[in-house]
Amino acid sequence: MSNISAENIEELLALFSRKGQYDARTGEQSYEIHRKCEELFEKDYVCCKIENEKGSLSTNYPSQIIVPTDERSFSSKDSDSSKGTPCSTNNFDASKYKEIANKSNLARCRTRFPVPVILYKGKFVCRSATLACGGEMLWRDMSVCIFNTTTSESEEKSAPISRNGPLFTELRSQDIKLLKELSVSYICDLMVENKKVKYGLKVSSSEKIDKENRYCDFKIVQLPYPGNWYICYSFINSLMNLSVVARPSGHLLKLF
Numbered sequence: 001m002s003n004i005s006a007e008n009i010e011e012l013l014a015l016f017s018r019k020g021q022y023d024a025r026t027g028e029q030s031y032e033i034h035r036k037c038e039e040l041f042e043k044d045y046v047c048c049k050i051e052n053e054k055g056s057l058s059t060n061y062p063s064q065i066i067v068p069t070d071e072r073s074f075s076s077k078d079s080d081s082s083k084g085t086p087c088s089t090n091n092f093d094a095s096k097y098k099e100i101a102n103k104s105n106l107a108r109c110r111t112r113f114p115v116p117v118i119l120y121k122g123k124f125v126c127r128s129a130t131l132a133c134g135g136e137m138l139w140r141d142m143s144v145c146i147f148n149t150t151t152s153e154s155e156e157k158s159a160p161i162s163r164n165g166p167l168f169t170e171l172r173s174q175d176i177k178l179l180k181e182l183s184v185s186y187i188c189d190l191m192v193e194n195k196k197v198k199y200g201l202k203v204s205s206s207e208k209i210d211k212e213n214r215y216c217d218f219k220i221v222q223l224p225y226p227g228n229w230y231i232c233y234s235f236i237n238s239l240m241n242l243s244v245v246a247r248p249s250g251h252l253l254k255l256f
Contacts, residue, residue, distance in 0.1 A: 004036055038066060045119060046070035048094050050101075057101055058111040067092065068119040092116075093181075100181055104174035106140050108132055109204045114178055124182050130191055130204045131175075134168050141167055172214050185219060192224040 012033045041047050045068035052058060052065050069092045105111040112129035119125075132140075179187075189206050196204045207215040208222065 008033055008036065034062065041066050041068065044068070044072055046072065048092060050094060050098055057098065058105055058113065060110045060112055061115070065115055067094070067097075067116050071119055071121075097178070097181060100174060100178045104171060104178045106132065106137050107171040107175035109136065111140065113175070114182060114184070116182060124184070126182060126184060130196070131172075131207060131210075133195070133202045133205055135201065136203060137167060137171055169212075172210075172212075176214060176217075179218065187215065187218045187220045189220050189222045190225045 015033070038047075048067045048069045050057070050065040050067060052061050052063050054063070055061075057065070101113050105113045107113070109129035109132045112127075114126040114128040116124040116126050187207055189208055191204075191206045194206055194209045195202045207218070208220050
């Protein structure tokens with residue numbers, strides 16, 4: 001494996017500064033850092049790659065989603081990742097995972113469904129976005145339908161997703177099914193609010209306030225991670241006796 005240099009880190013930071021979010025629909029992007037990330041994964045794990053070409057599962061995930069399926073075991077003398085032998089007993093069914101993810105992706109913001117990123121002693125640590133509200137799910141579902149109807153007949157189309165029952169209930173059920181497929185027991189809730197509101201619209205919500213209590217089988221661990229804006233405005237009253245406080249933008253706000 002080639003070494004990771006300071007130049008590689010600078011390239012990655014420059015990429016982040018130019019792009020607000022990843023868009024898999026633009027096709028495969030030849031960033032060297034992507035290949036290096038795969039190499040780093042494969043030093044510790046035997047990996048499975050889930051195809052996400054042109055964002056077929058999620059436009060906000062890479063064209064290949066890397067899932068660690070087995071841990072590598074190394075002796076103190078081994079330095080080559082190819083010498084490592086699998087040492088975990090985790091059973092990961094890639095085809096079943098992809099099938100459920102394709103049915104549940106609209107249940108979470110920006111279609112960022114749960115993806116395993118760490119494997120430890122046969123157990124996954126996953127990342128995902130928070131739950132999407134009904135408005136976002138409906139809007140994205142309509143967008144998918146419109147896109148499918150306007151796609152050229154000459155292009156290969158994926159099989160339509162069959163859903164039973166109301167959209168909201170079906171997506172929540174499939175999301176829970178995906179979590180159970182990954183044997184998830186704990187959900188770490190990083191949201192400060194019960195529901196996040198932008199421009200007067202509810203854009204996401206937390207599992208802890210699900211009205212139907214559908215996530216009761218999981219232990220929800222609340223680990224709020226507020227941004228600087230929340231800290232600033234939460235403590236603004238206690239800072240009123242100061243002449244200057246910091247605004248979320250980093251500028252100074254003078255209080256009179």
